[in-house]
Amino acid sequence: MSARGISDRVAIVAMGCTRFGEHWSSSADDLMIDAVRECLSAVPGMELADVEAYWLGTLGSGQSGLTLSRALAVDYRPVTRVENYCATGSEAFRNACYAVASGAYDKVMAVGVEKLKDSGFSGLTRSDPPGDGTAPENSLTAPAAFSLLDPAYCAKYGVDPADMRAAMTHVAWKNHANGALNPKAQFRSGVSKEKIDAAPLVAGRLGVYDCSGVSDGAACALIVRAEDAHLYTDHPVYVKALALSAAPGRAAMDTGYDYTTFPEVVRSAEEAYRQAGITDPRRQISMAEVHDCFTPTELVLMEDLGFARRGEAWRDILDGAFELGGRLPVNPDGGLKSFGHPVGASGLRMLYECWLQFRGEAGDRQLADPRLALTHNLGGRPGACVSFVSVVGSELG
Amino acid sequence: MTELATSGTGIVAYAAYLPRHRLRHADLAAVLGGRGGPGARVCASFDEDSTTMAVEAARRMPLAGRPPEAIFFATTSPAYLDKTNAAAVHAALGLGHDGLAVDMAGSARSGTGALLAAAAVGGLAVLADVRTGLPGSADERGGADGAAAFLFGEPGEAIAEIAARVSVTAEFLDRWRSPGEPASRRWEDRFGLESYLPLVTEAGQRALKEAGVPAPDHVVVTSPNPLVARRASGLFPARVPAGRPPGHAGAADVGLALADVLDRAEPGETVLLLAAADGCDALVLRVTGRIAHGRQAHPVADQLTAGRDVSYATYLTWRGLLDREPPRRPEPDVPAAPPSARSQAWKFAFTGSRCSRCAFAHLPAARVCKGCGAVDAMEPLPLSATRGTVATFTADRLAYSPSPPLIDVVVDFDGGGRYTMELADALPDEVAIGMRVEPTFRRLYTAGGTHNYFWKVRPVEGER
Numbered sequence: 129m130s131a132r133g134i135s136d137r138v139a140i141v142a143m144g145c146t147r148f149g150e151h152w153s154s155s156a157d158d159l160m161i162d163a164v165r166e167c168l169s170a171v172p173g174m175e176l177a178d179v180e181a182y183w184l185g186t187l188g189s190g191q192s193g194l195t196l197s198r199a200l201a202v203d204y205r206p207v208t209r210v211e212n213y214c215a216t217g218s219e220a221f222r223n224a225c226y227a228v229a230s231g232a233y234d235k236v237m238a239v240g241v242e243k244l245k246d247s248g249f250s251g252l253t254r255s256d257p258p259g260d261g262t263a264p265e266n267s268l269t270a271p272a273a274f275s276l277l278d279p280a281y282c283a284k285y286g287v288d289p290a291d292m293r294a295a296m297t298h299v300a301w302k303n304h305a306n307g308a309l310n311p312k313a314q315f316r317s318g319v320s321k322e323k324i325d326a327a328p329l330v331a332g333r334l335g336v337y338d339c340s341g342v343s344d345g346a347a348c349a350l351i352v353r354a355e356d357a358h359l360y361t362d363h364p365v366y367v368k369a370l371a372l373s374a375a376p377g378r379a380a381m382d383t384g385y386d387y388t389t390f391p392e393v394v395r396s397a398e399e400a401y402r403q404a405g406i407t408d409p410r411r412q413i414s415m416a417e418v419h420d421c422f423t424p425t426e427l428v429l430m431e432d433l434g435f436a437r438r439g440e441a442w443r444d445i446l447d448g449a450f451e452l453g454g455r456l457p458v459n460p461d462g463g464l465k466s467f468g469h470p471v472g473a474s475g476l477r478m479l480y481e482c483w484l485q486f487r488g489e490a491g492d493r494q495l496a497d498p499r500l501a502l503t504h505n506l507g508g509r510p511g512a513c514v515s516f517v518s519v520v521g522s523e524l525g
Numbered sequence: 526m527t528e529l530a531t532s533g534t535g536i537v538a539y540a541a542y543l544p545r546h547r548l549r550h551a552d553l554a555a556v557l558g559g560r561g562g563p564g565a566r567v568c569a570s571f572d573e574d575s576t577t578m579a580v581e582a583a584r585r586m587p588l589a590g591r592p593p594e595a596i597f598f599a600t601t602s603p604a605y606l607d608k609t610n611a612a613a614v615h616a617a618l619g620l621g622h623d624g625l626a627v628d629m630a631g632s633a634r635s636g637t638g639a640l641l642a643a644a645a646v647g648g649l650a651v652l653a654d655v656r657t658g659l660p661g662s663a664d665e666r667g668g669a670d671g672a673a674a675f676l677f678g679e680p681g682e683a684i685a686e687i688a689a690r691v692s693v694t695a696e697f698l699d700r701w702r703s704p705g706e707p708a709s710r711r712w713e714d715r716f717g718l719e720s721y722l723p724l725v726t727e728a729g730q731r732a733l734k735e736a737g738v739p740a741p742d743h744v745v746v747t748s749p750n751p752l753v754a755r756r757a758s759g760l761f762p763a764r765v766p767a768g769r770p771p772g773h774a775g776a777a778d779v780g781l782a783l784a785d786v787l788d789r790a791e792p793g794e795t796v797l798l799l800a801a802a803d804g805c806d807a808l809v810l811r812v813t814g815r816i817a818h819g820r821q822a823h824p825v826a827d828q829l830t831a832g833r834d835v836s837y838a839t840y841l842t843w844r845g846l847l848d849r850e851p852p853r854r855p856e857p858d859v860p861a862a863p864p865s866a867r868s869q870a871w872k873f874a875f876t877g878s879r880c881s882r883c884a885f886a887h888l889p890a891a892r893v894c895k896g897c898g899a900v901d902a903m904e905p906l907p908l909s910a911t912r913g914t915v916a917t918f919t920a921d922r923l924a925y926s927p928s929p930p931l932i933d934v935v936v937d938f939d940g941g942g943r944y945t946m947e948l949a950d951a952l953p954d955e956v957a958i959g960m961r962v963e964p965t966f967r968r969l970y971t972a973g974g975t976h977n978y979f980w981k982v983r984p985v986e987g988e989r
Contacts, residue, residue, distance in 0.1 A: 283958045332918075381942070
């Protein structure tokens with residue numbers, strides 16, 4: 129990949145995010161309205177009519193731009209609905225950024241929303257086009273697909289399954305501890321490692337605490353030209369890199385693929401680092417919000433994003449490297465695990481935490497002087513994914 | 526009167542398939558009371574039906590190079606009505622479009638009918654059944670599930686020639702079932718016995734006379750009436766003791782009995798086969814010198830002794846007699862007709878593609894090579910007979926499955942090709958990386974009255 133990128137050409141000047149969780153009394157419309165109102169209220173004088181175009185990300189809580197335009201009574205402005213599996217929210221953001229960078233618009237909004245708890249089912253449900261009934265993803269659930277990483281990782285690196293279990297437990301424990309400090313998180317209490325280990329099994333060795341929260345929620349971002357950013361806020365968030373990688377589907381058929389990495393993540397991270405001029409992510413990045421859909425996912429992501437050496441992430445995790453006080457805090461807001469995972473909103477929720485941290489508004493989980501943050505958002509499953517990586521910063525240059 | 530031209534042809538190949546699971550009679554007794562005993566019945570798994578077992582038996586035969594011109598599929602438990610089940614068997618065997626495929630569905634006699642029809646035209650007879658009975662019934666305890674396949678051809682190639690055949694027919698109520706019912710009704714067994722014995726005697730004596738065989742070496746009697754099998758063997762003494770039957774297997778019963786005797790018969794020996802079902806069919810077979818190289822690889826007796834126990838509650842659930850709470854997940858999608866038809870080679874014959882430029886294997890087949898990008902440069906890659914190794918695995922306790930948990934394994938096939946598929950006939954704690962597996966044709970699930978047939982893998986015994 130050799131995309132030119134749009135580093136430092138656009139900025140986020142306002143954000144909104146609902147509490148994530150089981151919103152039995154709120155519809156997808158309510159959630160979008162609440163997130164957008166919070167976002168607009170952050171900029172004095174800014175009104176809905178000032179926003180020139182919208183990108184809406186939702187996996188299944190509505191179709192077409194009408195989902196947003198009707199809820200907010202957007203007055204005949206362009207609204208584009210995008211969908212890219214669990215990376216849907218990031219995709220809305222990415223396309224909105226490009227629209228501003230292209231010069232077509234000066235002020236746009238990316239909105240992500242998902243209303244999962246109306247289905248009556250546990251976990252995500254799928255809506256596939258008619259098929260021949262042979263695709264494994266039609267039957268195998270997401271936790272099961274990601275649990276394939278666990279035995280494969282242990283086998284490749286000779287990791288004792290008990291150590292691997294401890295590392296997965298540590299990821300869940302850490303993200304719950306972070307989420308406990310976050311008033312908008314779905315789960316707001318810490319969970320002991322004993323409780324995590326004793327949870328009922330969902331798939332493979334993954335128990336319920338190894339899985340992200342199924343929740344409702346919405347998040348949004350107001351995006352403007354970087355040179356205009358200070359018209360709206362004293363603390364804009366500058367977009368340094370946007371990278372997306374979609375699998376050719378080779379790994380799922382390739383006997384050379386070993387289920388200990390996501391090639392799409394490696395590619396998208398390389399591209400993002402190149403756009404942002406990052407050469408040593410472990411030192412240059414202050415914090416990361418990553419797609420911890422299941423605990424072994426976060427473990428593998430640490431290696432794919434270059435935060436840990438191959439075969440060593442499990443040990444770094446147990447050493448506390450990615451805790452709030454560690455060398456590179458990962459998912460300080462609780463992540464998908466604890467903040468919850470309303471699919472279309474998650475990518476924007478990750479950026480919301482970067483927004484708060486850069487502004488010093490992250491409360492009890494505030495990091496000391498973060499400058500550069502990474503968000504990583506994954507859709508699909510091991511073997512065939514879409515992977516999004518962004519790098520955002522508090523300063524130009 | 527026309528005569529089925531069965532003489533002058535013979536059996537050139539055969540194979541039987543007994544499913545892996547066993548329901549212990551002791552477990553039945555523990556739940557329902559009554560006598561237990563050391564026995565067990567052979568049970569199809571939740572993902573097996575008469576069609577899948579027919580495929581399993583037929584694909585064990587050396588059909589390569591001599592595709593049968595006709596397939597006659599006999600069962601009392603057809604997976605579909607108004608749609609030919611033999612067509613799925615035909616497709617799973619990768620036979621393309623050539624030939625006849627027809628069901629002979631309804632009664633135990635359909636099994637003999639398929640054998641005689643295949644003998645007449647030199648085709649393939651496939652007999653398969655899932656036998657059900659109400660809880661506590663003799664049919665539940667004494668039934669068996671399984672399949673057997675026989676390929677007929679020129680006498681010069683035969684492992685057993687048909688020396689004589691006699692059929693007699695009679696109308697009386699011994700056993701019957703209304704379509705859709707889970708169990709058969711039976712008149713008093715002794716009435717059936719008295720009705721059958723003269724028919725068996727007549728057919729057997731005439732057939733032996735016609736064949737010029739005064740004293741057969743082997744005598745096999747099958748009948749849905751349990752008293753007939755016991756009594757009729759006394760009418761025709763055999764030189765070689767009969768094998769141990771697996772239990773009454775409906776339309777497959779005559780096939781399993783015949784396969785068992787072919788497993789053991791020596792060159793030159795004669796076999797009197799008596800199938801008493803709504804009449805009686807008597808066949809006299811003469812085993813040829815080719816039998817030594819024509820025996821199936823897995824004798825019926827060996828398949829019978831292998832197996833793993835299944836609990837009675839699980840068995841009842843599999844047969845739809847115990848309606849259990851499903852996982853809180855949506856039911857799977859109905860396999861759609863046009864995509865299923867387009868992917869027939871993949872879905873039914875497990876054929877992918879291999880790039881003719883770079884050799885990268887694609888499961889399912891693809892038009893654009895994922896290895897080198899070549900377009901429409903693929904060759905078929907049939908993998909239904911190829912073993913593989915487990916690369917990684919999981920047990921999905923959340924997924925919808927007729928028998929949770931659903932076990933999925935990533936399989937690397939010998940010689941190239943990978944697919945993520947279900948593991949059949951195994952428990953979660955038996956799965957490991959490096960485990961050897963082989964494809965098996967199964968019914969993944971049924972949704973909206975539509976069966977989703979596809980391939981799974983099962984463990985290969987004794988290989989790592």
